[in-house]
Amino acid sequence: MAQARTITNPALAVRTRARSQISEKIFWYLLLCLLSFVTILPFLWIFLTAFKGPNDAVYSTPPQLIPRDPTLANFVRVWNQLPIGRFFLNSITVAVCTTGFNVLVTSLAAYPLAKMKFPGREAIFYLLLATLIVPAQLTYIPSFILAVNVFHYYDSLPALILPNISSVFNIFLLRQAFKTVPNDLIDAAKMDGASELRLWWDVLLPVVRPSLATVAIFTFVNSWNDFFWPSLMLHTREQMTLPVGLAALQGMFTSDFRGVAAGVTMTVIPILLFFIALQRQFIRGLAGAVKG
Numbered sequence: 001m002a003q004a005r006t007i008t009n010p011a012l013a014v015r016t017r018a019r020s021q022i023s024e025k026i027f028w029y030l031l032l033c034l035l036s037f038v039t040i041l042p043f044l045w046i047f048l049t050a051f052k053g054p055n056d057a058v059y060s061t062p063p064q065l066i067p068r069d070p071t072l073a074n075f076v077r078v079w080n081q082l083p084i085g086r087f088f089l090n091s092i093t094v095a096v097c098t099t100g101f102n103v104l105v106t107s108l109a110a111y112p113l114a115k116m117k118f119p120g121r122e123a124i125f126y127l128l129l130a131t132l133i134v135p136a137q138l139t140y141i142p143s144f145i146l147a148v149n150v151f152h153y154y155d156s157l158p159a160l161i162l163p164n165i166s167s168v169f170n171i172f173l174l175r176q177a178f179k180t181v182p183n184d185l186i187d188a189a190k191m192d193g194a195s196e197l198r199l200w201w202d203v204l205l206p207v208v209r210p211s212l213a214t215v216a217i218f219t220f221v222n223s224w225n226d227f228f229w230p231s232l233m234l235h236t237r238e239q240m241t242l243p244v245g246l247a248a249l250q251g252m253f254t255s256d257f258r259g260v261a262a263g264v265t266m267t268v269i270p271i272l273l274f275f276i277a278l279q280r281q282f283i284r285g286l287a288g289a290v291k292g
Helices: 002-049 073-081 084-115 121-133 136-150 158-164 168-179 183-191 196-207 209-225 228-233 242-246 257-291
Strands: none
Touching (some): 073 084, 073 257, 084 196, 084 242, 136 228, 158 228, 209 242, 209 257
């Protein structure tokens, strides 16, 4: 009997542990599904409202989520009322140029902070990190004065690109990624006669490609969604980016929430597609930075 108990008890413990793990997984999946639904619901409502026809209720009890008379007229009306194509072109130009320059500059700054030894390296790095506690709003007044009186790029796209060619957070992220690269790999390249610039370009950047993608996504999304600084710098409609240009919807379509929803959808969809295309590199890049 004692032997039978010793055989049965471990089997029972294994089954109990398996049931507990299954129950825990079900709980977490249900919780994540609930949080995902709460997060997605506002955008889903905006997205479906953009396709509602004049006979579909925007505000009703109970709320009407699915349009009974779907139409693209809301998008056409917004497109005809505003130069949306020009806004898209300006936003893409600013976002692409800002992302390219930011990735280049921050990766060049992160490499010596991660792999080169020189006096004051740690002090410089922590001073850079200290700037993260300064609210960005405090820098807008001096930045505006510099843009207008010194650099003279007021009401132009360079006014949105040049102030954002570097980011302390991106330097930190890439520094952590560079630190994960084995020093043996760098030493081997140095023995072959590679210069520091060649090391950065041919050795380090290919290894930390997921982190570069993460930095690119962060920078592109921030540049695409930025509103306050472009609203300060851009005043002619030909120079406006999409968020600033679509602010006119608040006045032109005050009583037409379907038009406002169409404009919001046109702004958000490109960002969603961009993130979906690069989400794997985004996750891998964040994981590499955390490990570093």
